[in-house]
Amino acid sequence: MTSLHVKTSESTEAGSSDISAVVGSLLTELEAGGEDTARRLSQELDGFAGDIVVSEEAIARACARVPQSLKDDIAYAHENIANFAQAQRDSVRETEVELRPGLTAGQKLIPVQSAGCYVPGGRYSHIASAMMTVTTARIAGVSHIAAVSPPRRGVEAGIPDAILYTLHRCGADRILALGGVQGIAAMAFGLFGLPRADILVGPGNPYVAEAKRLLFGRVGIDMVAGPTDSLIIADASADPLTVAWDLIGQAEHGGNSPVWLITDCPKLAQAVAGLAPRCAAELPQPNRAAAEMAWANLGQIILCKNREAMAAEADRLAPEHLHVQAAELGWWKTRLTAYGSLFLGAETTVAFGDKAAGTNHVLPTSGAARYTGGLSVHKFLKTVTWQRVTAEALPRLAAVTANISRFEGMEGHARTADLRLKMSAPPAP
Known part of the structure; x- marks a missing residue:
């Protein structure tokens, strides 16, 4: 025996419910109904009827209320997270290599244009999640970063001051007081003035995780988190x-x-x-x-x-x-x-x-x-490739491509290679 369970799990999974059906129905409703549906769900599910888009004035007031000692601690953590993300970014580079004389290939690193960051706000105020998602996207070079977080009753802008301060400091371009499936939908479908997200990141409850899973393919996601x-x-x-x-x-x-x-x-x-x-x-x-x-x-x-x-x-x-x-x-x-x-x-x-x-x-x-x-800067970067062919490489490359294509039965591919063979042929005397 290689192992013995001194204490075992009493139950390995909670009672299941049809979360997927509920989330799928909500996403369909949100895509059809847009902002009006998102507002209605926010009021029904979170009891929030305030402004969904957090204004610059509300952010400034929230920032002013955050104690300086907490700001200092956030600055310390943010610096560590940003520096590590930058080190990750520096560890991958654009490359170019001449594979054969006249055949050059390379890779480029292109940041996604728009990222949507989900910041949980249920039992706890997840300051750290705001830093981890927005900071990493910013270091990766993402052009527009949206952030959503569930609103709380009795809070001026819906989102607790410390989370708003952190999102603002780390570089979020737009912040919505919107949680759950409706928050994910707002970023995915481009509601409330947001561009449609290229990727959705950040932890959340089972409904948030399922919304990301169902949307994967239409948008990128960091992972399906349990x-x-x-x-x-x-x-x-x-x-x-x-x-x-x-x-x-x-x-x-x-x-x-x-x-x-x-x-x-x-x-x-x-x-x-x-x-x-x-x-x-x-x-x-x-x-x-x-x-x-x-x-x-x-x-x-x-x-x-x-x-x-x-x-x-x-x-x-x-x-x-x-x-x-x-x-x-x-x-x-x-x-x-x-x-x-x-x-x-x-x-x-x-x-x-x-x-x-x-x-x-x-x-x-x-x-x-x-x-x-x-999650890392790599999740926000597309590693894409390119190639350039000159006359020196063309005859052999085109011949090999045509032969492999015909062996596979792909005559159209072969003929595009044949045309390049003609390009490489010396001119008639």
Whole structure:
């Protein structure tokens, strides 16, 4: 046996509802009814009847109300996120190569023209999501960046001041107080003066995720995100209380957020099993209820025989966040292959990446880290190719193309190559 479940998940999925049918119907209604339908749904679903487009004057008033200490913290985080995004942008370049004499090919990097950023605003005020999406699009060179966030009752512009300040600072061109499917539709369909989005990014509830999934193809999306999940790999050197808090700190996202501990130390496993419920009980509401539900229903502790078995189990689960609190961090960094973002050592924590360290927190969930990474400048860039052919390369290239085309049965392709052969033929005497 390579692993043993010390604590298993009580239930692996919540009761299902026909979210797809509801969202599909809403998108059809919104595309047909446009802005009037979006306003109606905003009033019905969010109780908001104010201006959908947040004015410059309202943004200025909101910015003035944000405490300077919070502005300073946002500036620190924004600088880290922008600098990391710039480093990502600098890591890819336009290239040009002469493959053969007379045959030159290359790649260009072209930013999308319009991005739509969704910033959640339900239980928590997601300042960090505003930074992660808008900043990254801006560094990538996107021409127009729209942002939507669900309105709250009793707030002047609908969107909390800190989120408005962050969106403005990070470079959003237009901000809408609009949430849920109607917010996604506004960006996708070009409502309220927005250009139609080329790509939609940002986390959201299951209805937001489904709206993005249904629209994919008509627009690009970053990913279809499910509930956030986190996994900790820990050995005997790890501190049980730190591990327990790191698990519960992520479980507070919601009762549907899986958290896992993988260890080869039975003593650590038992200690964390006892400490995690106590940590959850210390949280205020509603965080406590969310963390307790997630730990009770979806928390798992998996005991493995050695570190290779631990790594294999982590790769199988392919978590969104993967935190290693074990010896020989270099070995783990080299060995692990499936995760959204990797956190090495007890000195770091997933919360650093979630909020301020610089790496993006919009990450693949539900095992999608097996085949994709998270949001980055690359999501906003189109890598396109070009070619140029001169007479020196033409005879052989055209002949090969014509022969392959005829073998495939594509005579039209072959004849376009034949014409180029004639171009390369020397003029008659």
